[in-house]
Amino acid sequence: MSLQESLFRGFANPVDPSPVELRAWAYQPDSVPLESMPQDWDLLVSGDQLITTMFDLAMDPSCPARRFALHCLYIYASDGIRRKFRAHPKRRLVKLLKQAERHGDELMTTWAHNTRVLMARPELFDYHQWCEGGLVRQARRLP
Template identity: 90%
Template sequence: MSLQESTFRGFANPVDPSPAELRAWAYQPDSVPLESMPQDWDLLVSGDQLITTLFDLALDPSCPARRFALHCLYIYAGDGIRTRFRAHSKRRLSKLLKQAEQHGDELMASWAHNCRVLMTDPERFDYHEWCEGGLVRQARRLG
C-alpha cells in the first residue's frame, strides 16, 4: 500500500512535519485543512528538510496539494535568491530547476523560468508574488 492509499492520521508535530507525514497529507489534504494549521505553515515547511518532498509533490499533476507544494517552492526559491543564497544552497536550487525543466510540465517549467529571472535580477523579488502565492494563483512567466 502506498502513502497515497493509506489513511493520513495527522501530524505528530505540525510545525515540524516529517517528509512522510507531508507526503501522506498532500494526497489527503482535506484530512487536516490548511486553515487548521499553524499560522504561516507554508513558511515553516518551505525549508531544506522538506524541499525534496515538496518538489516531488509539485511535479505530480495528480497530487491534490500540488498548488500548495508549488507555492512552497516559490517561497524556498525566493528566500534563497533574495538572501544571495545564505538561506538556501544555490547548488540545491539549481539542481531542482534543472529537474523541473527536464521532467516538469508547464507549471514547473514556469517556476524554473521565474526563478532564473529572479536569479539574474534579485531586485525583482516581490513578497506577494513569491511568498504569498501570487505567482501560483496567477500562473505566468515573468518577462
C-alpha cells in the same frame, strides 16, 4: 490510493512534519485542512529539510496539494535568492531547476523560468507574488 496515502492520520508535530507525513497529507489534504494548520505553515515547511518532498509533490499533476507544494517552491527559491544563498544552498536550487526544466510540465517549467529570472534580477522580487502565492494563483512567466 497508495499505502502511504491510506495511513495518514495527522501530524505528530505540524510545526515540524516529517517528509513521510507531508507526502501522506498532500494526497489527503482535506483530512487536515490548511486553515487548521499553524499560522505561516507554508513558511515553516519551505525549508531545506522538506524541499525535495515539496518538489516531488509539485511535479505530480495528480497530487491534490500540488499548488501548495508549488507555492512552497516559490517561497524557497525567493528566500535563497534574496539572502544570496546563505539561507539555502544554491546547488540544491539549481538541481531542482534543472529537473523541472527537463521533466516538468508547464507549471514547473514556469516556476523554473521565474526562478532563473529572479536569480538574474533579484530586484524583481515582490513579496505578494513570491511568498503569498501570487505567481501560483495567476501562473505567468516573468519577462
